Amino acid sequence: MGLEINEYIQFMNFNSKNEKLYLIERNAPTPDEKEILKDIPFKQGVLDFSALLGSRVFKNREIEYVFMLFNTPYNQRKIVERNIKQKLMVHSKNKLFDTHDGNYYWLGKCKSVEVDNGEQFNQLKVTITFDCYPYMISHINYFDDYWDTFEFDEDVANYTKYIVNGSLDFPLFNAGSVAVKPEITVDNRFSVKVNDEEPIVFEAGSKQDYYLSLKPGLNKVRVEGTGTIRFHYQKEVMG
Known part of the structure; x- marks a missing residue:
């Protein structure tokens, strides 16, 4: 055998x-x-x-x-x-x-x-x-709440979906080694500002913007609009 x-x-x-x-x-x-x-x-x-x-x-x-x-x-x-x-x-x-x-x-x-x-x-x-x-790329979007693949030594649990009525400030954590461009899904017109960059307007739908990225580590996000906004991104690491 x-x-x-x-x-x-x-x-x-x-x-x-x-x-x-x-x-x-x-x-x-x-x-x-x-x-x-x-x-x-x-x-x-x-x-x-x-x-x-x-x-x-x-x-x-x-x-x-x-x-x-x-x-x-x-x-x-x-x-x-x-x-x-x-x-x-x-x-x-x-x-x-x-x-x-x-x-x-x-x-x-x-x-x-x-x-x-x-x-x-x-x-x-x-x-x-x-x-x-x-870079290696993670299988799932961050954070999709899949605890079987959650790496407790490296990952940070982070909400990536919010219901907004006017404006909202929240953190987004990129646990990877390099900046990533998230796909942003909104059901209404939204303005999104990440860290000290200029705000970018997103119409209803899903898209990535060339000028909007999440740096490794903690990112400060401010959104303005009414409706639901979701951030989808995969971490990339130097394996």
């Missing part, structure tokens, strides 16, 4: 557990920064404009998985190889799920699939590399 596969990844219709692949190595190094440096003559050091908008900006990151397929004849290994490549390489950017980070997903596409046949023990080594957005 073989060992049970407890760790696996899911990308579109590819599931490493269903392919009987055992995960033996996972590499997810931190992403490179998008550095904007200016070297001025006769001035010590360099000027770094990388965080000009208030936070560091990163390039995509590569996530590599190494799997092993055991006790499989050569002709079957070739079929498995073709199936893996077909299931992974034909798709564009999508969600990558990893049991290592059960409450989050990566967003990216498969960059390469490399295989190495081991004739002596009828095994196949499969190395799969994904090109991903630099």
